[in-house]
Amino acid sequence: MAFEGLAERLQGTIQRIKGKGKVSEADVKEMMKEVRFALIEADVNLKVVKEFVKKVSERAVGVDVMKSLTPGQQVIKIVKDELTQLMGGEQSSIQFASKPPTIIMMVGLQGAGKTTTTGKLANIIRKKYNRNPLLVAADIYRPAAIQQLETIGKQLSLPVFSMGIDVSPVEIVRQALEKAKEDHNDVIIIDTAGRLHIDEKLMQELKDITSIKQPDEVFLVVDAMTGQDAVNVAQSFNETVGITGVILTKLDGDTRGGAALSIRSVAGKPIKFVGMGEKMDALESFHPERMASRILGMGDMLSLIEKAQENVDVEKAKELEEKFRTQSFTFDDFIEQMNQVKKMGPLEDIIKMLPGAGKIKGLENAKVDEKQMVRVEAIIYAMTPHEKTTPSIINSSRKKRIAKGSGTSIQDINRLLKQFEDMKKMMKQMSSNMQQQKGKKKMKMPGLDSLFK
Amino acid sequence: MSFLKKMKEKLTGTSESETVSKKFKDGLSKTRTQFTSKVNDLVAKYRKVDEDFFEELEDLLLQADVGVETVMELMDSLRFEVQRKNMKDTAGIQSVISEKLVEIYETGEEELNELLIQDNGLTVILFVGVNGVGKTTSIGKLAHRLKQQGKTVMLAAGDTFRAGAIEQLQVWGDRVGVEVIKQSEGSDPAAVMYDAVRSAKSRGVNVLICDTAGRLQNKVNLMKELQKIHKVLEREVPGAPHEVLLALDATTGQNAMIQAQAFKEATNVTGIVLTKLDGTAKGGIVLAIRNKLHIPVKFVGLGEQMDDLQPFDTEKYVYGLFAEGLEQEEGNDFKN
Numbered sequence: 001m002a003f004e005g006l007a008e009r010l011q012g013t014i015q016r017i018k019g020k021g022k023v024s025e026a027d028v029k030e031m032m033k034e035v036r037f038a039l040i041e042a043d044v045n046l047k048v049v050k051e052f053v054k055k056v057s058e059r060a061v062g063v064d065v066m067k068s069l070t071p072g073q074q075v076i077k078i079v080k081d082e083l084t085q086l087m088g089g090e091q092s093s094i095q096f097a098s099k100p101p102t103i104i105m106m107v108g109l110q111g112a113g114k115t116t117t118t119g120k121l122a123n124i125i126r127k128k129y130n131r132n133p134l135l136v137a138a139d140i141y142r143p144a145a146i147q148q149l150e151t152i153g154k155q156l157s158l159p160v161f162s163m164g165i166d167v168s169p170v171e172i173v174r175q176a177l178e179k180a181k182e183d184h185n186d187v188i189i190i191d192t193a194g195r196l197h198i199d200e201k202l203m204q205e206l207k208d209i210t211s212i213k214q215p216d217e218v219f220l221v222v223d224a225m226t227g228q229d230a231v232n233v234a235q236s237f238n239e240t241v242g243i244t245g246v247i248l249t250k251l252d253g254d255t256r257g258g259a260a261l262s263i264r265s266v267a268g269k270p271i272k273f274v275g276m277g278e279k280m281d282a283l284e285s286f287h288p289e290r291m292a293s294r295i296l297g298m299g300d301m302l303s304l305i306e307k308a309q310e311n312v313d314v315e316k317a318k319e320l321e322e323k324f325r326t327q328s329f330t331f332d333d334f335i336e337q338m339n340q341v342k343k344m345g346p347l348e349d350i351i352k353m354l355p356g357a358g359k360i361k362g363l364e365n366a367k368v369d370e371k372q373m374v375r376v377e378a379i380i381y382a383m384t385p386h387e388k389t390t391p392s393i394i395n396s397s398r399k400k401r402i403a404k405g406s407g408t409s410i411q412d413i414n415r416l417l418k419q420f421e422d423m424k425k426m427m428k429q430m431s432s433n434m435q436q437q438k439g440k441k442k443m444k445m446p447g448l449d450s451l452f453k
Numbered sequence: 454m455s456f457l458k459k460m461k462e463k464l465t466g467t468s469e470s471e472t473v474s475k476k477f478k479d480g481l482s483k484t485r486t487q488f489t490s491k492v493n494d495l496v497a498k499y500r501k502v503d504e505d506f507f508e509e510l511e512d513l514l515l516q517a518d519v520g521v522e523t524v525m526e527l528m529d530s531l532r533f534e535v536q537r538k539n540m541k542d543t544a545g546i547q548s549v550i551s552e553k554l555v556e557i558y559e560t561g562e563e564e565l566n567e568l569l570i571q572d573n574g575l576t577v578i579l580f581v582g583v584n585g586v587g588k589t590t591s592i593g594k595l596a597h598r599l600k601q602q603g604k605t606v607m608l609a610a611g612d613t614f615r616a617g618a619i620e621q622l623q624v625w626g627d628r629v630g631v632e633v634i635k636q637s638e639g640s641d642p643a644a645v646m647y648d649a650v651r652s653a654k655s656r657g658v659n660v661l662i663c664d665t666a667g668r669l670q671n672k673v674n675l676m677k678e679l680q681k682i683h684k685v686l687e688r689e690v691p692g693a694p695h696e697v698l699l700a701l702d703a704t705t706g707q708n709a710m711i712q713a714q715a716f717k718e719a720t721n722v723t724g725i726v727l728t729k730l731d732g733t734a735k736g737g738i739v740l741a742i743r744n745k746l747h748i749p750v751k752f753v754g755l756g757e758q759m760d761d762l763q764p765f766d767t768e769k770y771v772y773g774l775f776a777e778g779l780e781q782e783e784g785n786d787f788k789n
Contacts (some may be wrong), residue, residue, distance in 0.1 A: 043706030044518050094539065110586025110729065110757075111702060115617075140756070143593075143624030148617025151638075155616070196732045227518040227706025229734035250584060253669040253707035278584075278614070371674070395784050 006076060006296040009034040023074065024312060028060045031075050042256035042295045045231045048265045056082050060393050082325035087271065088288030092254070094125065094272070095244065097216045100186035101177070102131075106247075107206060107237055108221035109155050110194030113249035117221050117275055118191040119152035120283035121247075124273075126158070136176040137162035138209070139170040149191055156280060159183065169193070170208045177213065190215070195235030206241045213334035218243045222259060224251045230259035234267040239437050243267060248286070249275035256295050329424055331380045331388035338373060375408055379416055382406035393416055494591050499543050506543065510550070518706050519737035523744060525559055529640035558743050558767050558786040566749050566765055569695050570604070575653055576660045577686050577693035580726075581679060581716050582700035584667030586729035589618065591700050591754055592662050593625030595726075600629060604659040609649030610635035611682065612643040622664050628759065632656075642666065642678065643685045650689040663694070670715035683720050696750065700726045703736030713742045724751035727765065731755045731760070 010031055039049045041420050060078050096102045104121070106114045122133045135153050137160055139145035146162045153160035161176040169218035173190055180188050190209065210218070220234060220243040237243055246263055251274045260271055271286040323329045380388065382405035387394055394402070399413050406412075490683040499506040507528060518712045531553055540546065570576045578595070580588045589612065596606045608626050608632055612618035619635050626633035634649040646663055653661040665682060668675035686693045699722045703711055716722050727736050730753045741752050 040515055041521055041707055043518075043708070073682045109704065109732070111587055113467040113585055122728040143619070143628075144620035146617075148615070151616035196729075198733060223702070223704070225583070225702075225705045227519070227704060227734065227738070228516045229704050229732070230734045233704075250669060253583065253708065254671040254711060255706070258706070280743075368757075403639055 006038040006079065006298065008297075009038050010076065023060060025061050028057050030074070031060075031140060032057050035075075035079055039258060039261075042258035042261075042296065042297070043191060043225075043227045043230070044229050044258035045262035045266075045343075046229065047261050051265070051429050052086070052261075063204050076296070076298075080289075080298070083261065083292035083295060084289045087261055087291055095211075095216050095351070096129070096131075096187075096317040101134075102186065102187045103177075103190070103213060103215040104215070104217045105190045105192060105206075105209065105215040105241075106219050106221055106237075107192055107241060107243070108194060109196065109233060110142070112194065112221045112223045113275060114194060114221045115139070115148050115191050117150065117219075117247055117249060117283065118149065118155060118189050119158075119275075120275065121219075122187075122189055123156055123272070123280050124283055125189075130234075131187045132185050133158060133187040133189055134176065134183065135160045135175060135179045136188060136190045138172050138190050138337070140165040140167070140169060141193045142170075145191075145193065152280070158187070168198055170212065173226060173327065174212055197233050198239075203236070203240045210241055217245060219245050219247050219272050220263075220269075221247045221249060222263060224248045224259060224274075226259040227256040228262075230262040231266045234263040235359075238267040238269065243269050245272040247273045247275065252276045252282070256297065257291065258295050260291050261295060262372065264394060277342065295453055309360070327424065327425065327428060330421070331383060331391065334379050334420065334423075335377065338377065375412065378406035378414055379408055380414055391420060397426070421428055455774045459499060464576070500735065502540055502543055507532065514737065516735035517735035520701075520707055520710070520741045523557065524696055526744075527553055530556075546786050554740065555767055558740050566724075566751055566767070568751060570599075570660065571692075572784040573696060574767055575579060575650075575658065575690055575693070576695045577626050577650070577653075577690055578660060578662045578698060579665065579683065579686060579694040579695045579720065580663060580667055580698050580700060582714055583669050583702075584615075585698040586667065586702040586705075586728075587754055588612075588667065588700045589621050589625065589664055591698075591726045591728060591752070591762060592622065592664050593629060594754070594759055595752070596625065596631050596662055597629045597759045598762055599660050605656045605657075606631045606662065607653045607656070609646055609661060609663040610644050611649075611664045613642050613645060614666040615638050618664070618666065618675055632658075638699065643681050646685050647689065650686065650693075665742070670712050676715065676719045678720050679716075680709065681740045696724060696725050696751075697722045698726050700728055701736070701739070701742075703730045704732065704734040705736075707738065709738040710742055710745070713746050713748055717746060720757075724749055724763075726750075726752045726754065728754035731761075736756060752773060 031225050035056065036049055036053050039052065040046060044052075056079055057316055059082065086236075094102075094104070106118050106121075108114050118135060122135055127132050135149055135158060137146040137149045139149075146165065150160050150162065161172070161179050162171050162319050163175065169192065174191070176188060179185075192206060192209070193202070195206075199201065218241055220237050222230065222233065226233070232245075234246075246260075246267070246269055248257065248260055248271055251257060263269075264271060273283050274286050276282045323333055379402060382402045383394075387398065387402075394413075394417065396410075399410050402408075402413055403410050490549050494596050499509075506788075510531075511524055511528050515521070519527070531549065534549055534553065535546075538549075540549070568578070574608065580592055582588050592608060596608060599606050606629075608622055608631055610619045610621070610622045613636065619638060623633050623635065632652075634645065634652050636648065642665060649661060649663065663682070663686070665679060666675075668679065670676065683694065683697070690763070697720045699713060699716050701712065705712070713722065713725070725739060725742065725748055727739055730736055742748055743750065752762050753765050755761045755763055
């Protein structure tokens with residue numbers, strides 16, 4: 001597939017200008033061509049790309065190539081900084097009304113994820129801001145949209161206000177406001193129907209809702225996979241109802257998410273949250289820098305580091321490193337390691353965050369089967385303490401016993417033993433590499449691709 | 454006679470196809486006016502076929518989400534064609550453009566744009582796709598369409614995950630007047646399929662359409678679940694599923710290619726339903742998908758009503774995109 005990151009794309013140009021002291025105009029022009037393609041492939045709108053490239057070119061020409069960086073890295077850095085700045089600015093949170101209730105209205109195209117996001121947002125508002133939200137089911141068009149919101153409300157134990165599908169959304173919202181007053185709900189989140197931005201009748205309906213009482217927040221919910229059309233959508237919704245912020249959904253997919261940049265530069269409104277999964281707690285704050293890396297295909301190292309910091313015990317990590325070096329790594333350590341990694345979330349997500357994960361030998365096919373992890377665990381738990389520390393004693397009768405005890409086959413056990421040995425070898429190689437401080441040798445990770453298959 | 458005119462004659466030759474074509478044109482009107490008027494502006498602006506012209510055309514295609522690689526291929530073959538025919542001015546260039554677009558779409562093996570409905574016995578159609586693309590809605594529309602054609606249809610509520618999904622399908626079932634086989638939320642979708650196939654067989658319906666939960670293509674376990682569903686259908690009915698339709702949102706950008714690839718790997722997708730084409734998005738990535746993965750678009754979704762699902766026809770699609778340009782070209786011919 002043609003989805004290389006910017007760094008790979010710039011490879012050729014960079015080779016040519018290596019060693020030059022300054023980046024010339026011609027160099028920049030050539031590199032910007034690649035930047036342009038990289039951004040278009042990431043679904044950034046073409047017009048936005050052009051403006052952006054112009055701006056970056058001006059900054060890049062004549063720049064001194066810092067000693068620590070190659071010219072290519074220098075350009076990438078400028079591109080990334082500029083991207084980050086464009087998407088960043090204020091990291092604003094939810095704007096609450098000075099006099100309750102705060103009204104939040106969710107708008108967007110069909111299937112963007114408004115209803116799910118309404119639930120997630122309510123969850124955050126209750127947990128983080130300690131408020132008492134009322135969800136309003138104002139989507140009377142899509143079959144069972146109201147039931148969907150009601151189910152979500154039940155899951156979260158939050159009240160949902162609905163009047164069926166025969167009452168106009170405007171009337172529903174009007175009465176919901178009354179209801180909120182009665183029940184002392186200080187936040188109202190209105191889930192509106194998905195609509196096309198060119199559907200005049202339905203866009204008017206949104207206007208009518210806002211004319212009852214101007215919402216404090218109007219969130220445009222946008223699918224992160226949206227292509228070139230994102231600008232039209234953002235522009236229309238912004239012009240008609242005046243959005244105050246954007247929520248980018250389905251970012252747990254593998255899309256580059258260039259729509260984020262398009263929307264930001266067209267509507268000028270901050271991206272406030274990103275949807276990272278189907279569970280009700282999978283709504284996170286937006287990080288411009290991470291998004292910039294992602295759009296450029298540079299991996300999401302920061303999120304990875306943050307996740308690791310949150311979950312990895314430093315002391316344990318040191319201990320482990322010691323074990324790598326002294327080759328005293330056992331199956332007990334292996335399990336512990338697995339548990340630490342598991343705490344960081346689904347492995348496939350972690351691998352995705354590694355920059356250039358697709359390029360590391362043995363990792364390009366690493367599709368992780370979490371069930372396989374359970375199997376590995378079962379095998380290890382079926383071993384005796386002695387077997388765990390000295391796997392070499394595991395002979396065929398022991399294998400038979402372990403297979404029986406773990407509900408796996410002898411082949412499974414053979415495979416795990418071999419992988420464990422490979423891993424030990426690799427770790428020895430890695431730690432000796434680190435000690436030599438020369439990481440030039442290409443790191444090979446034998447068996448890593450098949451470990452969890 | 455230009456390619457487009459031949460095509461138009463072919464399309465307007467019979468009255469039946471004229472109405473279908475009209476419906477298609479109407480649904481695509483926003484797409485068409487936008488794109489065509491831009492092409493026309495371009496032709497008027499440039500008159501001469503030069504690099505600036507090509508560059509702007511390239512931009513137009515990129516803005517239709519066709520994708521860098523395919524656009525580059527298309528531009529190369531356009532340049533070649535223009536040179537070969539020694540075209541100096543932009544008059545008549547629309548037809549060359551659409552000809553090349555159709556060509557890009559249709560290279561590769563012959564794939565059927567039509568649904569494979571069995572003459573005898575049960576036909577099973579499986580719907581797959583990421584979240585929020587319109588699977589359930591498309592199923593409702595397709596059920597209506599098949600029923601109109603005199604088939605007996607049954608639906609299987611395989612999205613047991615998303616809140617309200619089963620109810621949503623049930624509403625469509627009631628609307629269209631077909632039976633929905635369902636279990637409770639959270640039950641095993643493969644078990645729902647097993648049930649549905651049994652019921653479909655015992656009641657002797659013609660077509661069973663299976664809904665599945667939306668899933669992002671990079672979720673390994675969910676893709677495996679889909680393979681399991683596929684396997685159950687395969688085991689219960691020989692040759693099933695006869696069609697695996699990937700619902701694709703026309704608003705989606707380049708990720709659609711990865712979606713098509715991943716779902717094809719997991720479930721051997723036989724066709725695409727391109728949804729939400731009544732907006733301003735053009736869904737140009739289907740050109741690339743067809744070109745690279747040989748998955749044809751079988752239907753397009755053009756609205757929220759029951760009869761807003763239309764069969765996809767390459768020529769009509771491209772004709773729809775270029776209709777206005779063609780009428781102008783014809784007008785010119787008339788004067789001559």
